[in-house]
Amino acid sequence: MANETQKVFDTGQPVLSIDGLNVSYPVYGEDPVQAVRDLDLHIQPGEIVGLVGESGSGKTTLARSVMGLLVQPGRVDTGTIQFDGKDLRALPEKQLRAVRGKDIAMVIPNPRSELDPLVTVGRQISNVARAHLGIKRDEADQMAMDMLNAVQIPDPDRRFKAYPHELSGGMAQRVVMAISLVCSPKFVISDDATSGLDVTVQAQVLDLLRALVRSHNTAMLFITRDIGITAHFCDRVAVIYAGEIVEIAPMQSFFENPMHPYSVMLLAAFAHNPTLRAKWHKPLASAAPAHGGACAYAGRCVHAEDHCRQNSAELRELAPGHLVRCHFPVERPL
Amino acid sequence: MRVLRYIGRRMLFIVPQLVGIVLVSFLLVKMIPGDPAVMMVGPMASAETLAKLRTELGLDGSIMYQFWIYLTNLVQGDLGTSWQTTRPVLNDLFVRFPATLELITLSLLLALLIGIPLGVAAAYFRRSVVKKFSDYYGLLAGALPDFWLGMILIYFFYTIFQIAPAPLGRIGFAVMTPSPVTNFLIIDCILEGNWQALWSTLGHLILPVVTLGVITAGPILKMTQSTMERMLESDFIRYADMCGLPKSVVIRQAFRNSLPSIVTIVSVLYGFLVGGAVLVEIVFSWGGAGQYAVQGVLNADINPVLGFVLFSAVLSLIIYLIVDLIYFAIDPRIRG
Numbered sequence A: 001m002a003n004e005t006q007k008v009f010d011t012g013q014p015v016l017s018i019d020g021l022n023v024s025y026p027v028y029g030e031d032p033v034q035a036v037r038d039l040d041l042h043i044q045p046g047e048i049v050g051l052v053g054e055s056g057s058g059k060t061t062l063a064r065s066v067m068g069l070l071v072q073p074g075r076v077d078t079g080t081i082q083f084d085g086k087d088l089r090a091l092p093e094k095q096l097r098a099v100r101g102k103d104i105a106m107v108i109p110n111p112r113s114e115l116d117p118l119v120t121v122g123r124q125i126s127n128v129a130r131a132h133l134g135i136k137r138d139e140a141d142q143m144a145m146d147m148l149n150a151v152q153i154p155d156p157d158r159r160f161k162a163y164p165h166e167l168s169g170g171m172a173q174r175v176v177m178a179i180s181l182v183c184s185p186k187f188v189i190s191d192d193a194t195s196g197l198d199v200t201v202q203a204q205v206l207d208l209l210r211a212l213v214r215s216h217n218t219a220m221l222f223i224t225r226d227i228g229i230t231a232h233f234c235d236r237v238a239v240i241y242a243g244e245i246v247e248i249a250p251m252q253s254f255f256e257n258p259m260h261p262y263s264v265m266l267l268a269a270f271a272h273n274p275t276l277r278a279k280w281h282k283p284l285a286s287a288a289p290a291h292g293g294a295c296a297y298a299g300r301c302v303h304a305e306d307h308c309r310q311n312s313a314e315l316r317e318l319a320p321g322h323l324v325r326c327h328f329p330v331e332r333p334l
Numbered sequence B: 001m002r003v004l005r006y007i008g009r010r011m012l013f014i015v016p017q018l019v020g021i022v023l024v025s026f027l028l029v030k031m032i033p034g035d036p037a038v039m040m041v042g043p044m045a046s047a048e049t050l051a052k053l054r055t056e057l058g059l060d061g062s063i064m065y066q067f068w069i070y071l072t073n074l075v076q077g078d079l080g081t082s083w084q085t086t087r088p089v090l091n092d093l094f095v096r097f098p099a100t101l102e103l104i105t106l107s108l109l110l111a112l113l114i115g116i117p118l119g120v121a122a123a124y125f126r127r128s129v130v131k132k133f134s135d136y137y138g139l140l141a142g143a144l145p146d147f148w149l150g151m152i153l154i155y156f157f158y159t160i161f162q163i164a165p166a167p168l169g170r171i172g173f174a175v176m177t178p179s180p181v182t183n184f185l186i187i188d189c190i191l192e193g194n195w196q197a198l199w200s201t202l203g204h205l206i207l208p209v210v211t212l213g214v215i216t217a218g219p220i221l222k223m224t225q226s227t228m229e230r231m232l233e234s235d236f237i238r239y240a241d242m243c244g245l246p247k248s249v250v251i252r253q254a255f256r257n258s259l260p261s262i263v264t265i266v267s268v269l270y271g272f273l274v275g276g277a278v279l280v281e282i283v284f285s286w287g288g289a290g291q292y293a294v295q296g297v298l299n300a301d302i303n304p305v306l307g308f309v310l311f312s313a314v315l316s317l318i319i320y321l322i323v324d325l326i327y328f329a330i331d332p333r334i335r336g
Helices: A059-067 A093-099 A121-133 A137-150 A156-160 A169-181 A199-215 A227-233 A251-256 A261-270 A274-280 A306-310 B002-031 B036-041 B047-057 B063-075 B089-124 B129-143 B146-160 B185-192 B195-232 B235-242 B247-276 B278-283 B289-298 B302-330
Strands: A016-025 A033-043 A048-052 A075-083 A104-107 A187-191 A219-224 A236-241 A244-250 A316-319 A322-324
Touching: A016 A059, A033 A059, A033 A219, A033 A244, A048 A227, A059 A075, A059 A104, A059 A187, A059 A219, A104 A169, A104 B235, A121 A137, A121 A156, A121 A169, A137 A156, A137 A169, A169 A199, A199 A227, A219 A227, A227 A236, A227 A251, A227 A261, A236 A251, A236 A261, A244 A251, A244 A261, A261 A274, B002 B063, B002 B302, B036 B047, B089 B129, B089 B185, B089 B195, B089 B247, B089 B278, B089 B289, B089 B302, B129 B195, B146 B195, B146 B278, B185 B195, B195 B247, B195 B278, B235 B247, B247 B289, B247 B302, B278 B289, B289 B302
Parallel strands: A048 A219, A048 A236, A104 A187, A187 A219
Antiparallel strands: A016 A033, A016 A075, A236 A244, A244 A322, A316 A322
């Protein structure tokens, strides 16, 4: 998979365009927490974009904003989310429901608690198909069965009638993939989807997901905490820190020449090179991101200078398609 | 098959459970001060009469001996005699229990009709008038005594508007009562085709059923609402939303998952109401089982009390068995 020649996506009409998105969670008696900040992201049809960041960096908030399902009391303050020419934020709830699961599907982690415990998994797949495609039960059941085959569940006839508690984590994850892909969506968001699985199962499931998405030319936003996965998986990589994209680049460019200190730190954390890790890890760093007049990463950056603490950084294109939000981009990690 | 095996195992435990219940309640009733012999012979009787009666009743034996006598009679289907009604307790209970069951079953149905839709709506529309209303309803239903509501209803609908029948029993005086078959008046009327009596029975049921139903809807409402709220926030409902399933489907899904809790609270309420409806029974002169037991306690008439406990226990065991079967039907994880 890693040796597949990297796809190049033209800059035509993106399937998903996020522009200037700001999402915040009001806190009683305090300033609201800004979870996503001035975020731009454009995804082409068929493109797989990896979104990497630590917990709390705004990955899931971004995904939920796209779905229009922010957890209370979160709200989108400004920005547009265009999907397939439609402004999702302006869409009424009922039409949004018709988009969710049909055109934009979501693959989620911990699938066993995400499935209805009282309904057989086959039915859960066909229910989604029925709701969106307006087809009869028999036809939907047949589609569900085809999907179970497509996600390579062993013994699909028996699994069709199984309840979620009777499945292993890996199988439940395949069922969730079947649900999300049954309506052939144009865009899939995978939110940390394999984090609960064993590493071996994880690899199988990811390979399968990638193959299915590729075969339908479906675009995907692949959210993960594991930067290593994105290397095999994505066409482009975006790194998010404190609600801001700090680096976004085509996969090859990113891994050959990471330029943001945070990206390098993430890569170093996964690398088996103690020198590299020691060089980029700042012990007891203040995690509190400073905004407004400072680079958000300045508090944790090993290379931060006074300039960084006084001036916020803008995204700059430093190589073709390779944008970095840093005053002093990294030239040589080691 | 699993179900049958399960029922069989449950049945095995019923007899020891019942013996335990009877023993405990026997000891408890015996601890209440008051000598039935004194009550029976009255204050003017001589000491010899009293002693003779005590011997006849077996009251001079040890308490364990008395319990043994009761148990051996019980095995032969003899629950003893009530000295107040001078009839066998079993016969009394066969009249009294259906009266109470008819009342509380209908009340619970009404309570379900009020509590479930209101609870579901309040859970779904978080910031609505319905939610406010159901909050106040739950508070009021928990705070108001049922007998008080009963008297208010009598005052308005019998005394002032004169549209409800007098609160004096289960059927009008001027109506031919149907011959007792099941002692459930509604069923007996239908069996006999006695529509006039049926009409009167239903009329007499309205006020007490509304009284108990409106109050009992409180806990059902609260349970439905809190379970539904939890379900609507659960992972699988969030996921159903992400899948874009229609609202009605999502709500139905959440409701199905709330059913076990609702069934549980209904079964608890049912068992509770068998004795708990007694104040309402008194207000409406219902002649139910609770009244029968309370009169027994007040007059040291031990057999009706024990008979009532035994009947209630059997009823509760049956209800819990049914509840377990419902769980079986709803939840594949239990069937598993």
